[in-house]
Amino acid sequence: MAKAEREIESKIKLIDIVIELVDARAPYSSKNRTFDRIIKNKPRLIVMTKKDLADNQVTELWIDAFKKQGYEAMTVNLKSFNEYKKIINKCKLVLREKMEKERSRGLKPRAIRAMVIGVPNVGKSTFINQLAKRKAAVTGNRPGVTKAQQIIRVDKDFELFDTPGVLAPKYTDEQIAKNVALIGSIKLDILPRDDLFIYAISYLNKYYPSALKERYDLSFDEQEDWVLPVFEQIAKVRHLKKVRGETDYERVMDLFFKDLFDGAFGSVSWERPNV
Numbered sequence: 001m002a003k004a005e006r007e008i009e010s011k012i013k014l015i016d017i018v019i020e021l022v023d024a025r026a027p028y029s030s031k032n033r034t035f036d037r038i039i040k041n042k043p044r045l046i047v048m049t050k051k052d053l054a055d056n057q058v059t060e061l062w063i064d065a066f067k068k069q070g071y072e073a074m075t076v077n078l079k080s081f082n083e084y085k086k087i088i089n090k091c092k093l094v095l096r097e098k099m100e101k102e103r104s105r106g107l108k109p110r111a112i113r114a115m116v117i118g119v120p121n122v123g124k125s126t127f128i129n130q131l132a133k134r135k136a137a138v139t140g141n142r143p144g145v146t147k148a149q150q151i152i153r154v155d156k157d158f159e160l161f162d163t164p165g166v167l168a169p170k171y172t173d174e175q176i177a178k179n180v181a182l183i184g185s186i187k188l189d190i191l192p193r194d195d196l197f198i199y200a201i202s203y204l205n206k207y208y209p210s211a212l213k214e215r216y217d218l219s220f221d222e223q224e225d226w227v228l229p230v231f232e233q234i235a236k237v238r239h240l241k242k243v244r245g246e247t248d249y250e251r252v253m254d255l256f257f258k259d260l261f262d263g264a265f266g267s268v269s270w271e272r273p274n275v
């Protein structure tokens with residue numbers, strides 16, 4: 001087992017609940033399934049971040065899908081004031097029965113201890129910093145917690161490790177690599193740019209045709225030979241200069257990806273659950 005995995009595994013033993021952050025725009029692709037092996041049966045809350053950038057209807061489908069798999073799931077916009085509190089409240093709710101049982105057995109009331117995990121760029125630091133800003137992190141000098149391990153005590157009922165568990169997504173699957181690139185979590189150059197461009201345009205045409213129409217006055221039939229006409233149309237609408245009489249395809253792709261990351265197509269989810 002790799003060092004990062006071993007570290008996460010040893011911390012998991014010390015906590016009551018894992019908060020697994022995934023990106024709402026691609027909740028499957030922005031998960032690393034190694035976490036499942038490490039976490040095993042520990043209570044887990046799946047939090048889909050970046051709710052504001054995703055398609056609400058699709059996010060609702062994902063919440064249902066995760067619940068069907070037996071997970072607690074919710075979505076948040078961590079950029080919205082105080083929304084992180086919903087995560088804490090949900091953790092408390094998920095563990096209410098367990099904590100009540102402990103109390104009824106005569107155990108001393110104690111805070112729930114949680115840990116955040118996720119692949120890069122899903123909002124782990126944003127969430128942890130929001131908690132840390134309000135409360136000083138205290139070095140854990142309790143049993144089982146190493147000196148270097150910092151714990152943020154949010155209130156008397158909730159504590160959080162200040163360092164998240166991070167694992168990179170697995171890019172072995174090309175579809176996962178595409179989705180993770182399209183949500184901006186990895187550099188685009190992991191894949192041939194034109195493949196990614198064609199995939200993204202085709203996906204938008206299928207699921208968000210009005211976004212393409214609005215931005216580029218573009219609509220096309222997948223059955224027809226559409227790729228070159230799409231390049232031409234984007235170049236025309238955006239008044240791109242021709243280079244030696246030819247459309248500058250690289251510039252078209254630059255423009256498209258800039259538009260994409262600037263949110264020009266509105267709220268877009270890049271994957272849907274298999275329902």
Ligand SMILES: Nc1nc2c(ncn2[C@@H]2O[C@H](COP(=O)(O)OP(=O)(O)OP(=O)(O)O)[C@@H](O)[C@H]2O)c(=O)[nH]1
Nearest residue numbers: 049050051076077078079120121122123124125126
């Ligand atoms: N729009 C939006 N942006 C968010 C949200 N949550 C996080 N972000 C942004 O996403 C980017 C990545 O957030 P981080 O908190 O750095 O993510 P991380 O998981 O700690 O990333 P690593 O440090 O790479 O592991 C930042 O630009 C955040 O401002 C959200 O709910 N909505």
